[in-house]
Amino acid sequence: MSIPFNIDQLPTCFKKFLEDNDIDPEIYTVADLPRYIRTNTHLPLSQRPTLQQLREQFETDQVFSVPELADFFSVQLGQKRISDISAYKEHAIFGIDLSSAIAVEALGLEKDDQVLDLCCAPGAKLCMISNILGRDGLGTVTGVDLAAHRLATCRSLLKKYKVGEKVRLFEGDGTTFEVPPPSRLGNKVIEGSSSSKRQKVIQSKPFWASRLLRFDSQVNSGSFYDKVLVDAECTHDGSIAHILKYEKWGWNTFEKNFMDSNRILNITQLQRDLMKQGWKMLKPGGTMVYSNY
Ligand SMILES: C[S@@+](CC[C@H](N)C(=O)[O-])C[C@H]1O[C@@H](n2cnc3c(N)ncnc32)[C@H](O)[C@@H]1O
Incomplete structure (x- = not known):
């Protein structure tokens, strides 16, 4: 599903960065990305929510196990936010993004x-x-x-x-x-x-x-x-949602904060x-x- 975000608005230097790294700018028009959660496996099995219970708590059937990542689920949020559901309040789930989980799994x-x-x-x-x-x-x-x-x-x-x-x-x-x-x-x-x-x-x-x-x-x-x-410290966290906030805040700030060549050089060395x-x-x-x- 697309939102009316015009990718032409992205700053020139960022568009060049995407092009140099073979990243399709169209990804910035994607909306309704799923959120991800992991069950807290330190809790006894009886206190961990099942897939069915998660669906009930989120009031949607759009909750799925993520293949090859044990205890990991994607959620297409509806009315309920992650922090609204009882499994979260009981510390039985963590909110964590997919790329973080893949990095840990790779260990x-x-x-x-x-x-x-x-x-x-x-x-x-x-x-x-x-x-x-x-x-x-x-x-x-x-x-x-x-x-x-x-x-x-x-x-x-x-x-x-x-x-x-x-x-x-x-x-x-x-x-x-x-x-x-x-x-x-x-x-x-x-x-x-x-x-x-x-x-x-x-x-x-x-x-x-x-x-x-x-x-x-x-x-x-x-x-x-x-x-x-x-x-390591990143040049940017890569989150589409975070980048798109600059539509409101002003792309100049984005350029100043993230694309400054001295900053990038220092971070690369770090x-x-x-x-x-x-x-x-x-x-x-x-x-x-x-x-x-
Ligand atoms: C991408 S975040 C880490 C996210 C974290 N691994 C997580 O999963 O929540 C980068 C972190 O690097 C830390 N940092 C930056 N320079 C550092 C350095 N020289 N030594 C240790 N930590 C550093 C920052 O304080 C920041 O917390």
């Missing part, structure tokens, strides 16, 4: 994985990672972000959905982050110290850590993460540095996913 998570999420805030992907690792294994998630206020949101999400049991968060620069994976999960050993000699360690105090991970000695320098997600550091912190044979728009 191929297993229950004992030590995961590093560089640029983790506000935390939709981190919650999904934690959800997939589940409660049974030795897997942990270490989230890093430069922005304290965004990390605070991340911590709130972890608490709200009760998925933070095996998570720690660090406020810091992902381009230089070197804290090794935790060596213990409460009283369970994840990996022994890499050196029998006493190591001198400069500990980085987490912004927040679950009770099970709070007192990690950080002596395992030389041990690395099984999975690394680098969800993205490269984050990717390099993520790679450095990855175990040989591990998996790194670089997600960006």
